[in-house]
Amino acid sequence: MATPIELGRAVLCAPTTNLELWLTTLITVSPQRGRIDIRQLKSSQILDLMSTGHVWTCRGHVMHAELHLMFREEPLPHTQLRDLAESIVQGPVWGQLMLQPSIPTDIALEPGIIRLNIKYNDNNNNTRPQEEHRRRRVCMEMPTTDVQPPLGVPIIALETIRFTIEIVETRQRTKTAHKRLRVEGEADGHLLSVTNSVVPNAANILDAPRHESGCPVTTPIERKPMRSASRSNRGKNSSPPLLSVRHRGTRRQPVISTDLRPNSGVTVVANNYLEVEDIVDAALRFSVSGSSNNKSVNGLKVKASTFQAGLADIAPALWRPDYLIAVSQRAYLLPTISRSLSQSAGMKATSISLKYKLHMLSKLSNNYIGDGSHQEDLIVEHIDGKGVLPIAGELWKLLQKSLPSKPRWPLLAFVATGACASPDSSSDDMLEEVEQRIQYPYTSTLGANVVLGSMESDDEHLLDDGSPSSVRLDADISMQHVSTNSTCKDDSRITKDDLLFDF
Incomplete structure (x- = not known):
């Protein structure tokens, strides 16, 4: 009987943007050999049993992986979901794990859901390019996929892995803005007091003749009521909105922005597609490692986590690099x-x-x-x-x-980020122009000289019809160039013949 188990939940945040990742990982396991009644055990007991090494966790007959993606409470668009699925299939980590994912063709692509079939790689030999010089070692030719434990060891199959990834946008708390406003107000008041205490003395010393001429001069006595009035007005005008904002910002949970337009989700996802790829990669990495000691994964800070074990701990033969080779x-x-x-x-x-x-x-x-x-x-x-x-x-x-619990090499990326974008029409025009210049060098110079000749004739008004003359001049120059090239070739042939007869 297949039993669903929650592997853990986590909240990760990006330090550069206001995006957060809410991750939930579920697995489905079924016993294949040995009389272990999984239904009578709790989820934590099953995970402890699978991570102790007393059972062997293998791949099910058809192991599936499902990714449920939500961006701002909406599923990803079809085009970007398809591109993300292709990037995950082409990720470099699958070669490291000796697994081969594929997109099923018999199942339609649902909104916000990516399904993958995962099997062993057909070319997963023990001998790797860096280990070809050690091919004479004992047991190096044994296929890794044929490794089976003895009959006394129970076997549990991993059937399905489900990743629920929700990317939400959080607002910054208004409490911090309130503190900044208060600091700015105090700084402004401090500057006003400093200027009011210093400027009048300087005016009395340097501008003494201006008092006699009758020019208006401000004094500290005249500025005191204005400064008090400005402070009182500032306090009266700023206190009600600050109190109202503070009253609305008393929530401690992150607030999800819902004031978006109905059709703005597609454009926002298109602009943040690279960030979505990085977040999905971090979610898959964290589900595999699952260590509570990790404070950051792929540049994302771990805010909260309930993971006690990851996929590499409960199924090391599938999700830990080089583990299956060492066992075989x-x-x-x-x-x-x-x-x-x-x-x-x-x-x-x-x-x-x-x-x-x-x-x-x-x-x-x-x-x-x-x-x-x-x-x-x-x-x-x-x-x-x-x-x-x-x-x-x-x-x-x-x-x-x-066997060591930590692999020798870290996990590679689950999402391939080297996709080449389609070139623009402007780049195509530039390439065509360069090719034309390479194939027909003289025609391009002729056209350029014609344009330059016409511009000079218009500016200087010296020639009535400047383009024919420029064409003739360029033609003469090109003929001279061809003749010089031919003479150079003839001279080179003559020198070669002279060298042959010199011996």
């Missing part, structure tokens, strides 16, 4: 090691430490045989007659735990 290189020797250990368990130990270890191995085998939850495993165990399967299962679990 080590799993090839597990049957041989488990058989040798099972044979050693029946022997008499000479040392105390080895005797205790062999006792634990035999106890593990007896517990595994006495457990009635693995009927198909018991048949193989009965035929084998030795405790190979429990030892192989424990070695597999130890193998998954011993």
